[in-house]
Amino acid sequence: MADPNRAIGTTPRDIGRVDRPGTKEVVLDPHAQFMQLLEPERDALWRFALRMCWDRGSAEDCLQEAIMTAYRKFSDFTIGTSFRAWTFRILSNVVLNANSQTRRRLQRHVTHESLDMVEALEREQAYESVLADPTGLLEQVADPIKRAVRGLPPHERMVFLLRAAEGFRYKEIAQILDIPMGTVMSHLFRARARLRETLADFARESGFVRSHTP
Amino acid sequence: MKCPQIRNLLMAYLDSELDARDTAEVASHLEACEPCRQRYENEQRLERLLVTELERDEGMPPSVWRGLEVSFGVRPAVPVWRWAAAAAAVLILTAGTFFFLGGDRAELLRQIGAAHADVVAGRVETQVSLPKPKPVEAFLRKRGFDDVHVPQLGMADGHEVELLGAREERFLGMLAVNLMFRCCDQLVSVFVLPAAAAASLPHRLGAEPGSVASVLHEGFLVETVGRSDTVLAVVTEDTAGHPTFLSSRF
Known part of the structure; x- marks a missing residue:
């Protein structure tokens, strides 16, 4: 594809660093x-x-x-x-x-009514236990975080990873995914809510909650 | 703002996405409110743990990088080698996974067929002085194929196998290695190709880990064997004596 002997070219396919003659x-x-x-x-x-x-x-x-x-x-x-x-x-x-379905879901704005689950979760003692000692959950449950992230719907996972794992700003995520910033925020909100729910489930199922209840 | 409103803003505050006014208001509330501050610190700790856990995986696999280097034309050209033999079967093996090369499938098969014809006509020779699995694996590793296991010699799945040697090849501009075996009186060429070649093979190699898929194409039997990180495509002209023992060993 590339010829190292070629003079400096104008396409990305030219190989190597080239010294400009005379400079x-x-x-x-x-x-x-x-x-x-x-x-x-x-x-x-x-x-x-x-x-x-x-x-x-x-x-x-x-x-x-x-x-x-x-x-x-x-x-x-x-x-x-x-x-x-x-x-x-x-x-x-x-x-x-x-995955065209993921693209469609990504472009769909989530209404506030569908975000009520977060408030319900806020009251969950299980999630409070996770928050109080997240490393304890890691010791008790195998790979809880990766499993929880894996459980997210792909469109929410995509937004969540771009924010939490890769550190992109909301505005950058909107540009990367070509969706409005409000949609980014709603997907991220929902993704985090689901993660909390899943982590709380892991905590309850493993008995982690009981061991951390005063 | 009161505690419930502050808590609704905590994650955006954590993401540093609030405007200056809200940021100041949340910061001031957190200074004064112990439960909210505790909540914020816990959320922050969990978020950090999430990131740490998610970053724990290894980096990009070497096979991906190798495939890219081959496609970019970074890998060097390979001289033609000669080896005397006659054969009835050709195997293609791909190390790594798929990659869109945009290459011509028919042309890839033509080049493989021509390479094998050279073997048959005695126009090529091996480059490995000691035809044993370990030296051949070292030969492969030196060329960037470090995840290919060469099976032990002897009987395998009812076939008597003899490793004859290896040599470099080049198909569609890609570096490849030909492993030559004798199997049940047939000579077999196993071409180890970069993952880039897979998309140009006649059969989309979608075999699940541990499964085997076969398809006939232009007189070749193409067999694919999947495992978690390697997919093999086996092509042979001789469907009766096809050396599937090789694929089962990878």
């Missing part, structure tokens, strides 16, 4: 630039793909497709903007393209 300036060609930008993001992209697909084969499939798409479209990327957000946007699209 001391070292120009990073697009391929090297792409690789340099990708390097710090690759593990986070992998984690996101894995959590969304929950199957290593599909996750690798999605991730490679996303990275190759980013590579092919690298000339569209504006240097100076967030490469991380740009690649997550592409990866999210690959994941959503494989």
Whole structure:
């Protein structure tokens, strides 16, 4: 695909760093630039793909497709903007393209009536126990957090992971997923409510609540 | 604001997503209200734990990176090698998982067929001086294929197997390794390909871990064997003596 002997080119596929003749300036060609930008993001992209697909084969499939798409479209990327957000946007699209139902649900705004479950949960003694000693739950229940995250509907999981695991701002998530910011907030709210519910269930089922009740 | 309103804002406060006025109001409330502050600290602790737990997994698997490097053309070109043999079967094995290469399936099969024809015609030779599983696995590892297990020699599933050697190959610009076996008087080429090749194979290799799927395509029998992190595609011209023992060992 690439010929290292070629002069500096204008496409991302040119390989290596090239010294401009007659100057001391070292120009990073697009391929090297792409690789340099990708390097710090690759593990986070992998984690996101894995959590969304929950199957290593599909996750690798999605991730490679996303990275190759980013590579092919690298000339569209504006240097100076967030490469991380740009690649997550592409990866999210690959994941959503494989599941149109998730895309539809993602675009659907959740009304406040459907958020009442949160208030009910607030009263749950079980969740209070989890909050008081979350590491204790980890010791008592195998992998409770990953299991709880896995139990989220894909569209809520996507928003939750972008916020909690990857640290994107609400506005960035809205841009990545191409949905209004209010929808991001409602999905995130709901995702957290579900997580609380699941963790509370784990705590009740494992007897963790009883052992922490004064 | 009173406690219930503050609690409704706690997570947005935790996310640093409140405007300046609400942020100041929540901060001031938390300073004065012990139960709300305790609640906030607990939520903060749980959120941190969530992130720590979710980040505990390993990074991107080497197979993904290898596939990308091959597609980007970073891996070096491979010289042509010669080896004398005659064979009736060809196996294709893919290490890693699928990847969209956009390559031409028919062209991949043509190149594999031509490579095997070279083996049959004695136009290639091995690059491994000691045809034993461990040296061959080391040969593979040096080329980036570190998750391929080469089966022990001898009887396997009723087939007598002899490992003859290995050599580098190149298909559609991808680095590959040909493992050569003799099985029941047939010579077999096992092509270890980067995951990038899988999408170009004639059968979409969707075998679940532990399952086997077969399909006939252009005179080849394609068998896929899945496990959690590796998918194998086996192609043979000889459906009667197909050496499925290989796939069952991976």
